[in-house]
Amino acid sequence: PGLATYDPGFVNTASCRSAITYIDGDKGILEYRGYPIEQLAEKSNFLEVAYLLIHGELPTREQYDAWVHEITYHTFVHENVKGFMEGFRYDAHPMGMLMASVGALSTFYPESARIEDPENRHIQIVRMIAKMPTLGAWAFRHAQGKPYVYPDNELSYAENFLSMLFKMSESKYAGDPRIVKALDVLFILHADHEQNCSTNAVRSVGSSQVDPYSAVAAGIGALFGPLHGGANEAVLRMLRRIGTKDNIPAFIEGVKNGEERLMGFGHRVYKNYDPRAKIIKKACDDVFEVTGVNPLLEVAQELEKIALEDEYFVKRRLYPNVDFYSGLIYEALEFPPEMFTVLFAIGRTPGWLAQWLELTGDKEQKIARPKQIYTGDRGLTFVPAEERW
Numbered sequence: 456p457g458l459a460t461y462d463p464g465f466v467n468t469a470s471c472r473s474a475i476t477y478i479d480g481d482k483g484i485l486e487y488r489g490y491p492i493e494q495l496a497e498k499s500n501f502l503e504v505a506y507l508l509i510h511g512e513l514p515t516r517e518q519y520d521a522w523v524h525e526i527t528y529h530t531f532v533h534e535n536v537k538g539f540m541e542g543f544r545y546d547a548h549p550m551g552m553l554m555a556s557v558g559a560l561s562t563f564y565p566e567s568a569r570i571e572d573p574e575n576r577h578i579q580i581v582r583m584i585a586k587m588p589t590l591g592a593w594a595f596r597h598a599q600g601k602p603y604v605y606p607d608n609e610l611s612y613a614e615n616f617l618s619m620l621f622k623m624s625e626s627k628y629a630g631d632p633r634i635v636k637a638l639d640v641l642f643i644l645h646a647d648h649e650q651n652c653s654t655n656a657v658r659s660v661g662s663s664q665v666d667p668y669s670a671v672a673a674g675i676g677a678l679f680g681p682l683h684g685g686a687n688e689a690v691l692r693m694l695r696r697i698g699t700k701d702n703i704p705a706f707i708e709g710v711k712n713g714e715e716r717l718m719g720f721g722h723r724v725y726k727n728y729d730p731r732a733k734i735i736k737k738a739c740d741d742v743f744e745v746t747g748v749n750p751l752l753e754v755a756q757e758l759e760k761i762a763l764e765d766e767y768f769v770k771r772r773l774y775p776n777v778d779f780y781s782g783l784i785y786e787a788l789e790f791p792p793e794m795f796t797v798l799f800a801i802g803r804t805p806g807w808l809a810q811w812l813e814l815t816g817d818k819e820q821k822i823a824r825p826k827q828i829y830t831g832d833r834g835l836t837f838v839p840a841e842e843r844w
């Protein structure tokens with residue numbers, strides 16, 4: 456009884472009002488708090504964008520300096536968190552480790568449960584943005600059996616992350632400003648994307664008024680899934696399989712015959728070029744200037760050219776999405792595929808937290824509790840086991 460609209464996957468149901476991110480999928484527009492992503496990627500930096508997402512407006516000089524200072528000085532995590540992470544199996548997936556350790560932070564900061572207190576909300580937001588690269592880098596070092604590297608608060612956000620991953624002395628690229636800038640831009644591009652699966656998870660869990668660490672841990676779980684955070688890895692596998700440009704026509708025929716999908720193409724919302732893909736293409740050039748060109752870039756570019764001229768893709772409005780080129784950059788920087796989604800999670804953290812903050816201040820919000828359309832039996836008579844068997 457009672458009316459229910461059947462909308463699996465909430466394809467046509469708005470679950471909230473939000474003033475954070477605007478997308479026009481037909482025109483290929485993405486804006487954070489009204490600012491076009493192209494301008495932010497070119498002229499801002501990740502921590503300024505994080506401030507914008509969380510606070511709703513750009514910082515003054517004093518606000519920016521205070522924000523960067525706060526984030527920088529919260530990058531360390533409690534030694535017991537380190538011990539907790541060291542307890543994972545040698546082959547633990549870094550996303551599993553990240554999800555668990557972010558969830559565990561709620562036990563280190565029990566006051567985070569007082570979500571009605573604005574100062575308390577602020578400090579937890581700062582902590583999470585600050586500690587995410589530390590936890591992500593340690594999960595990576597764990598898989599390699601290498602000692603964890605502590606944060607260096609003299610470094611910028613992206614630089615510090617690279618230093619904890621690779622240790623400046625071990626990496627050819629970690630200190631290069633072009634690599635640092637490219638990583639910062641990738642974080643900006645991933646920072647928010649309105650009500651995607653993981654953000655919806657953060658809001659849904661957050662609507663129970665749990666602490667933000669538990670809500671964000673749920674978001675990390677959602678991002679872990681291959682339909683959400685894992686597509687860039689699939690693109691890379693596809694490009695490797697195609698191998699050289701001469702194999703592209705046969706591959707495209709296979710896609711058109713429905714044998715497989717062209718990974719990194721198509722989007723539920725964008726029916727035009729994903730604006731993030733354009734920016735990543737440019738970042739590829741900058742990164743490859745340092746690392747040397749990833750030989751698969753040629754295959755990707757040719758594949759894109761052929762697909763964009765082919766009637767199958769034109770008719771269905773299939774264009775490259777954010778994942779088409781990002782995996783090539785990550786591979787050139789020597790990240791193993793399991794780390795790709797961790798990079799996504801670090802970038803998405805300010806977006807998750809901005810959405811959580813908006814949720815906590817929204818008087819119209821109720822606990823997330825969708826309806827269902829019941830399809831099972833009713834009114835059966837229970838027969839005890841000894842009479843049934």
Ligand code: CMC
Nearest residue numbers: 683686710716717718719720721722723771773776777778
């Ligand atoms: N290759 C070949 N055909 C495709 C593709 C593709 N990548 N994407 C969609 N189509 C076809 C599909 O077969 C269908 O054709 P028809 O009308 O003949 O049945 C039509 O286009 C519409 O597809 P759909 O599956 O109804 O579209 P959707 O909005 O449900 O799916 C998508 C969107 C992203 C899941 C899909 O385009 C896809 O699987 N792409 C490849 C995976 C990928 O790159 N995912 C990353 C998404 S961006 C990351 C993020 O923001 O989270």
